Amino acid sequence: xxxxxxxxxxxxxxxxxxxxxxxxxxxxxxxxxxxxxxxxxxxxxxxxxxxxxxxxxxxxxxxxxxxxxxxxxxxxxxxxxxxxxxxxxxxxxxxxxxxxxxxxxxxxxxxxxxxxxxxxxxxxxxxxxxxxxxxxxxxxxxxxxxxxxxxxxxxxxxxxxxxxxxxxxxxxxxxxxxxxxxxxxxxxxxxx
Amino acid sequence: xxxxxxxxxxxxxxxxxxxxxxxxxxxxxxxxxxxxxxxxxxxxxxxxxxxxxxxxxxxxxxxxxxxxxxxxxxxxxxxxxxxxxxxxxxxxxxxxxxxxxxxxxxxxxxxxxxxxxxxxxxxxxxxxxxxxxxxxxxxxxxxxxxxxxxxxxxxxxxxxxxxxxxxxxxxxxxxxxxxxxxxxxxxxxxxxxxxxxxxxxxxxxxxxxxxxxx
Numbered sequence: 001x002x003x004x005x006x007x008x009x010x011x012x013x014x015x016x017x018x019x020x021x022x023x024x025x026x027x028x029x030x031x032x033x034x035x036x037x038x039x040x041x042x043x044x045x046x047x048x049x050x051x052x053x054x055x056x057x058x059x060x061x062x063x064x065x066x067x068x069x070x071x072x073x074x075x076x077x078x079x080x081x082x083x084x085x086x087x088x089x090x091x092x093x094x095x096x097x098x099x100x101x102x103x104x105x106x107x108x109x110x111x112x113x114x115x116x117x118x119x120x121x122x123x124x125x126x127x128x129x130x131x132x133x134x135x136x137x138x139x140x141x142x143x144x145x146x147x148x149x150x151x152x153x154x155x156x157x158x159x160x161x162x163x164x165x166x167x168x169x170x171x172x173x174x175x176x177x178x179x180x181x182x183x184x185x186x187x188x189x190x191x192x
Numbered sequence: 193x194x195x196x197x198x199x200x201x202x203x204x205x206x207x208x209x210x211x212x213x214x215x216x217x218x219x220x221x222x223x224x225x226x227x228x229x230x231x232x233x234x235x236x237x238x239x240x241x242x243x244x245x246x247x248x249x250x251x252x253x254x255x256x257x258x259x260x261x262x263x264x265x266x267x268x269x270x271x272x273x274x275x276x277x278x279x280x281x282x283x284x285x286x287x288x289x290x291x292x293x294x295x296x297x298x299x300x301x302x303x304x305x306x307x308x309x310x311x312x313x314x315x316x317x318x319x320x321x322x323x324x325x326x327x328x329x330x331x332x333x334x335x336x337x338x339x340x341x342x343x344x345x346x347x348x349x350x351x352x353x354x355x356x357x358x359x360x361x362x363x364x365x366x367x368x369x370x371x372x373x374x375x376x377x378x379x380x381x382x383x384x385x386x387x388x389x390x391x392x393x394x395x396x397x398x399x400x401x402x403x404x405x406x
Contacts, residue, residue, distance in 0.1 A: 063296070063311075073298040073385030080297030081290050122381060 022068040022118050022134050028150040035187030039172050042152040045181040049148050051102045057109030058091045064117035079120035097174025113139050131157040227273045227324050227346050233362040240401035244386050247364035250395045254360050256307045262314030263296045273324040284325035302388025320349040334372045343376040344368045
């Protein structure tokens with residue numbers, strides 16, 4: 001009886017999705033236990049991770065995959081545009097925040113940063129929509145392919161433009177990276 | 193009688209001259225004040241006007257169903273309307289870079305389940321160009337209003353069969369942002385969604401459209 005109840009509880013837990021289904025753990029790989037923090041919505045870091053002295057290659061992003069709700073054509077239009085720009089934005093910000101700590105390279109490298117957009121709501125007229133953007137970022141070891149860092153985050157755009165909000169967040173992310181993502185340790189286990 | 197014959201001949205001559213003048217005047221007229229250059233699309237394109245797409249032509253029997261659209265890069269802007277300044281030109285170049293990815297997104301969403309969209313391969317090539325652009329002025333929109341400082345972008349889009357190069361659809365359209373509540377970019381993505389829905393319906397909207405007048 002007890003075993004049956006445990007199995008049911010486990011099944012319910014497995015059925016739970018993070019960030020209303022926008023966070024798809026399979027994209028990152030197995031063994032990722034996300035934590036929630038004030039600056040990064042969902043983060044996981046491999047114990048012992050360090051960016052210090054490393055060369056980080058920022059890869060192109062693939063076309064967006066809407067893992068949550070279906071979005072309108074206008075949202076997708078903006079999302080595809082943003083996905084093309086993200087690698088350049090990340091390179092620009094990280095070159096600045098990681099200066100003296102790690103090097104950002106376009107080829108080769110010790111670690112690879114890749115990402116994708118998983119949701120986007122474009123600005124609407126008369127405030128009818130709630131513009132937002134959600135993305136996944138992961139850092140893997142260039143040699144082994146092993147996952148080192150997993151990030152899932154959403155920004156809401158109210159008064160600022162999408163670009164301003166994203167650049168602000170990227171700066172925070174860059175500073176966290178500079179500290180080897182130590183902030184993840186103070187995060188709470190993600191439950192929803 | 194002889195006099196009558198001469199007057200008929202003079203009358204006919206004047207008539208021919210007048211007809212020639214009308215014809216020349218007609219030929220001199222252009223679509224969308226010269227912004228629409230039919231030669232970019234190819235011969236035998238008879239544009240029609242619709243509510244959602246300013247000028248549209250489709251090949252008879254055109255269908256998007258189960259096709260794969262290759263969204264190609266856009267050609268450099270060509271200003272076919274009035275003279276524009278450096279700011280307008282810069283905006284046109286920016287839009288030229290952005291349009292393929294925006295179009296890929298809008299069409300991927302609106303054609304989902306009907307056709308595929310790709311940046312690398314496909315059997316229908318979709319490309320375009322900006323033919324007029326005004327960056328506008330946000331300050332004039334706010335301070336003056338009444339259309340002052342309006343931003344606009346006018347563009348051509350064509351769909352061609354990749355294998356034969358045959359033109360399948362021709363589009364010429366202008367979007368305008370007349371108030372400070374919107375940017376021309378917002379108007380473009382909204383129109384792309386409308387365009388995507390029309391493509392989903394095989395651009396059937398052309399059938400009920402009226403022939404374009406110069």
